[in-house]
Amino acid sequence: MSTNALVRIEAVRRVFFRRDTEQLALDAVSLEIASGSFVCIVGPSGCGKSTLLNMIAGLIAPTSGRITNAGTLVDGPRLNVGYLTQKDTLLPWRDVLRNVEMPLEIRKVPTAERVRKARDLIEVVGLRGRERAYPRELSGGMARRASLARLLIADPDLLLLDEPFSALDAQLRQEMQNELLRLWGGSGKTVIFVTHDLEEAIALGDRVVVLGERGRIVRDEQIGLERPRDVVAIRRRPEFHAIEARLWDALAAHYRPEPAPS
Ligand SMILES: Nc1ncnc2c1ncn2[C@@H]1O[C@H](COP(=O)(O)OP(=O)(O)OP(=O)(O)O)[C@@H](O)[C@H]1O
Numbered sequence: 517m518s519t520n521a522l523v524r525i526e527a528v529r530r531v532f533f534r535r536d537t538e539q540l541a542l543d544a545v546s547l548e549i550a551s552g553s554f555v556c557i558v559g560p561s562g563c564g565k566s567t568l569l570n571m572i573a574g575l576i577a578p579t580s581g582r583i584t585n586a587g588t589l590v591d592g593p594r595l596n597v598g599y600l601t602q603k604d605t606l607l608p609w610r611d612v613l614r615n616v617e618m619p620l621e622i623r624k625v626p627t628a629e630r631v632r633k634a635r636d637l638i639e640v641v642g643l644r645g646r647e648r649a650y651p652r653e654l655s656g657g658m659a660r661r662a663s664l665a666r667l668l669i670a671d672p673d674l675l676l677l678d679e680p681f682s683a684l685d686a687q688l689r690q691e692m693q694n695e696l697l698r699l700w701g702g703s704g705k706t707v708i709f710v711t712h713d714l715e716e717a718i719a720l721g722d723r724v725v726v727l728g729e730r731g732r733i734v735r736d737e738q739i740g741l742e743r744p745r746d747v748v749a750i751r752r753r754p755e756f757h758a759i760e761a762r763l764w765d766a767l768a769a770h771y772r773p774e775p776a777p778s
């Protein structure tokens with residue numbers, strides 16, 4: 517067991533009940549996330565990635581096993597953990613600015629300060645000019661970026677990101693990836709980033725964990741590519757392609773997405 521683990525996932529199982537039948541979503545998953553690291557999790561649809569994040573965030577409990585964060589049992593949500601869920605949760609009756617500043621409002625930060633910070637982050641995620649737009653007026657990618665700004669404003673120590681950039685076009689995606697790396701670099705924050713996109717995982721992560729069915733870890737690889745990184749330049753490196761080929765083989769060998777419910 518490493519000493520600098522922030523999050524420890526110990527033999528976690530999670531069962532869901534569907535029409536009176538038990539469904540094992542995660543089976544005995546054990547994983548340690550080092551403090552300050554950027555860990556990417558990839559795996560086929562239905563393998564339990566979001567379920568795992570929900571448990572790390574303290575939104576649902578493991579059926580058995582346990583998760584600790586900074587040495588204490590996760591038994592509910594925490595203020596210093598930011599979670600960008602797979603589905604957006606912007607409040608429809610608040611515009612972008614009011615959504616983004618909300619975490620600071622809850623903390624009773626004075627209006628001028630929270631508006632300034634919200635505007636800065638809206639700029640960072642490329643939404644300047646959309647401050648007064650309501651969620652229904654945003655594209656999927658814009659809503660995603662507004663959610664990200666709302667998460668960042670709370671300045672969490674641990675960021676759980678569930679496919680944050682999958683709704684973005686390739687160009688914007690690369691910009692946001694670089695922006696995230698820039699914000700994370702030297703911050704000491706820990707990031708757990710779920711994606712379907714292996715290239716994205718390698719370009720961003722210190723480590724890529726490939727999950728198979730029921731969250732079984734089929735590959736866990738340290739990514740030794742240099743930092744700071746530019747996600748466009750790093751993809752052109754020969755080492756990048758070697759890592760990608762290895763991980764792709766692991767993913768393909770275990771690619772068994774769960775069948776759609778009948
Ligand atoms: N609240 C729930 N009730 C019942 N079953 C659930 C629930 N949440 C998840 N599941 C089931 O648990 C399994 C894992 O789901 P999960 O959402 O964690 O997968 P995922 O890896 O995030 O998939 P995707 O890549 O499609 O987002 C699936 O079989 C899913 O149907």
Ligand SMILES: [Mg+2]
Binds near residue numbers: 565566567602678
């Ligand atoms: Mg998911």
